[in-house]
Amino acid sequence: MAFIPKRVIFEKDALQYPLGEKLWIYFRDLGVETSFATSHNRITSIPGKTPAEGYFEGKRTMVVGVRRTLRFETCKPSAHFQLPLTTSCPGKCEYCYLLTNLGKKTYLRVYVNVEEILAVARDYIEKRKPEVTVFEGAATSDPLAVEPYTGQLGRTIEFFGSQEYARFRFVTKFTNVDSLLDVPHHGHTRFRFSVNTRQIIDQFEHATPSLTERLVAAQKVATAGFPLGFIIAPIIAEKGWQDSYRELFQTLSAGFGHVPGLTFEFITHRFTKRAKANILEVFPGTRLNLDEEARTFKFGQFGYGKYVYPDELLKEIRAEFKTMSKEYFPGAEVKYFV
Ligand code: SF4
Numbered sequence: 281m282a283f284i285p286k287r288v289i290f291e292k293d294a295l296q297y298p299l300g301e302k303l304w305i306y307f308r309d310l311g312v313e314t315s316f317a318t319s320h321n322r323i324t325s326i327p328g329k330t331p332a333e334g335y336f337e338g339k340r341t342m343v344v345g346v347r348r349t350l351r352f353e354t355c356k357p358s359a360h361f362q363l364p365l366t367t368s369c370p371g372k373c374e375y376c377y378l379l380t381n382l383g384k385k386t387y388l389r390v391y392v393n394v395e396e397i398l399a400v401a402r403d404y405i406e407k408r409k410p411e412v413t414v415f416e417g418a419a420t421s422d423p424l425a426v427e428p429y430t431g432q433l434g435r436t437i438e439f440f441g442s443q444e445y446a447r448f449r450f451v452t453k454f455t456n457v458d459s460l461l462d463v464p465h466h467g468h469t470r471f472r473f474s475v476n477t478r479q480i481i482d483q484f485e486h487a488t489p490s491l492t493e494r495l496v497a498a499q500k501v502a503t504a505g506f507p508l509g510f511i512i513a514p515i516i517a518e519k520g521w522q523d524s525y526r527e528l529f530q531t532l533s534a535g536f537g538h539v540p541g542l543t544f545e546f547i548t549h550r551f552t553k554r555a556k557a558n559i560l561e562v563f564p565g566t567r568l569n570l571d572e573e574a575r576t577f578k579f580g581q582f583g584y585g586k587y588v589y590p591d592e593l594l595k596e597i598r599a600e601f602k603t604m605s606k607e608y609f610p611g612a613e614v615k616y617f618v
Contacts, residue, residue: 290345300344323387331561343390344390357615358615365433373486373488398435405445418451424450471507472545475491478491515601544612545616
């Protein structure tokens with residue numbers, strides 16, 4: 281599924297970089313609407329009279345900018361630091377965590393100064409040496425969707441392939457992995473595919489590849505020798521969830537039961553007040569259960585509160601996922617359950 285933006289907005293400074301210039305020529309020649317802005321953080325030209333229109337137009341807009349904040353955020357529990365290569369993605373998942381973080385600024389941003397970003401990563405690695413530093417490439421985006429345009433993920437994988445004291449990891453629902461398979465990774469980059477039950481994917485994960493397509497891509501990645509993982513998120517405990525997730529584990533084990541070093545990450549569904557308000561504006565008919573009464577309110581690491589499943593239900597989900605992962609993947613490591 282190739283993502284073709286409806287409009288591409290360039291920060292003027294981005295054209296000073298080879299990738300910025302290349303993208304400008306490419307989209308101009310393709311006939312895609314292009315324009316300029318002074319900052320990728322202040323884009324005001326995306327049309328849309330309602331929040332929903334603004335969201336959908338934003339998701340069809342690519343902003344090409346220069347990443348100026350080169351201090352990396354921490355990234356618990358999956359890594360030490362975020363590696364900011366892109367922001368947002370063309371997917372339109374109704375539960376997306378970016379509906380909290382980005383609010384109305386859901387437009388896709390790519391940063392052309394990848395070499396500067398990697399130079400900063402090198403400083404972080406040097407400072408923590410001989411400890412190994414882990415970087416997460418998907419904290420504020422799905423970085424694979426725009427890879428055909430930028431090639432940045434390939435460059436990043438190659439960079440980490442040469443770093444003895446660092447590891448790179450990212451999560452994706454996208455499947456255009458072919459250009460990455462031959463990159464010399466030296467086992468330092470872990471691909472994790474975000475998967476869920478077929479019902480959840482159909483209902484909530486709009487504009488993303490199907491489960492089958494994701495598993496085909498995961499197979500290619502495993503064959504190329506990359507460390508591989510699956511992230512099941514969000515785990516949604518609606519009627520019949522036990523059977524639906526068991527079916528998912530069965531499907532995964534048929535293709536990946538013997539992959540060495542496989543990892544799992546499990547994240548239960550949660551939402552913030554801000555996300556709920558945004559979701560209801562953008563997807564007024566959503567079937568996501570956002571009933572605050574049925575949840576427990578907790579403060580998260582970023583200082584805002586979120587509604588999580590009550591303790592009893594969380595315990596039940598945790599136990600069920602523990603049983604299923606042991607049964608279908610006795611050799612795999614469960615990194616965390618939240
Ligand atoms: Fe959000 Fe990931 Fe879905 Fe993109 S693919 S909309 S980043 S949840």
